[in-house]
Amino acid sequence: MPAYAAYATNLDPDKMAQKAPHSPLRSTGWLTDWRLTFGGEDRSFQGPIATVVEAPGEQVYVALYDLTEADEERLDGAEGMEMGLFRKIRVRVQTLDGDVVAWTYALDDYEGGLPTARYLGGLADAAEAGGAPHDYVLALRARPCRSNDA
Template sequence: MPAYAAYASNLHPETMARKAPHSPLRSTGWLTDWRLTFGGEDRSWEGPIATVVEAPGDQVYVALYDITDSDEERLDAAEGMGIGLFRKIRVRVKTLDGDVVAWTYVLDDYEGGLPTARYLGGLADAAEAGGAPHDYVLALRARPCRSNDV
């Protein structure tokens, strides 16, 4: 069964239970030499959306799920694969049990723009619910953002 590296709003266990109800959580870990950023400002109803980009020295907390074929199709639809919003890439996740090769979604658009406070708060809440370390959650909450008025 392929492993999916969930980040951003997909870190929330309730979100993943809704999007991929037949796929169990395997573990958590880090995308090392990647950073969480935002882009595609004109492609979302609330401004820039989360993605990851390669960035030596940075890391992104992820949850690893064993994804069934049917849940992968559901996730693809939810993440906008059919309209070209995201694309899938293979990544290496550092876990306590060793490295795991997984796939994740990356935005197929330019990086840039500030997320809204509401969106960023939701990402921090998802990270907290997904078991991210306290300092990671605090760093998310401290990121620059704009008012919710888009």
Template structure:
């Protein structure tokens, strides 16, 4: 269902006659696209973190599930990550990250060993495209803070995720005080 590429490069062919819209994936370089599933789904946040990395579209990681982990790492709660799950899919926003990759690595804590990069295929309306993304180097489990979960839900909404996907994020169990907090 999905195709992992753990090394090497694969050329992604751009869609012909395609305008850069959230539903149309374009390639601005030969480097695979970055797939964001957490707070980086927000195009405004990505503009601050990676100003030379335009949004290239949206899609789904089929056979993967959004979850949270690393609650014990000292943050205010668990952080977003993904795990394989045949019956699930995760909404992602694709960015053409070129010159900004090192800056984004620092933002994501890659130098601290918080995340690893993997390559996966994203299903878009234009077909399957190769992407890279960060996954948390920690055990699955724990609750995100209400604040963080709200940031992720707002990011998904800003990127044009389906309303039911955003609602699912807003109603997930979480810790802390706030509108998304668990009862």
């Protein structure tokens, strides 16, 4: 089974249980030399969408799932792969048990724009539910954002 590195709202175990009900959580870890950012503002009614980009010295907290083939297809649909919104990339995840090669989704669009406060709060809530360290969750909550009305 391929390992999937979940970030953003997919850190929430309840959401992942709905999107990939037959795929167990393997562990958690970090995408080292990557950062969480936002982009594709005109592709979503909510504004910019979370994605990851390479960035030396930064890191993104992830949850690793062993995805079944059927759940990978379900997740692809939920993430908008058929619309070309995301592409799959291979990444190296640092875990307490060693490095794991996994795949994740990266936005296939430009970087830029501020997420709404609601969306950013949802990302922080998902990170908290997924076991992210407290300082990581606080940093998410402190990121710049725009009002939900914008």
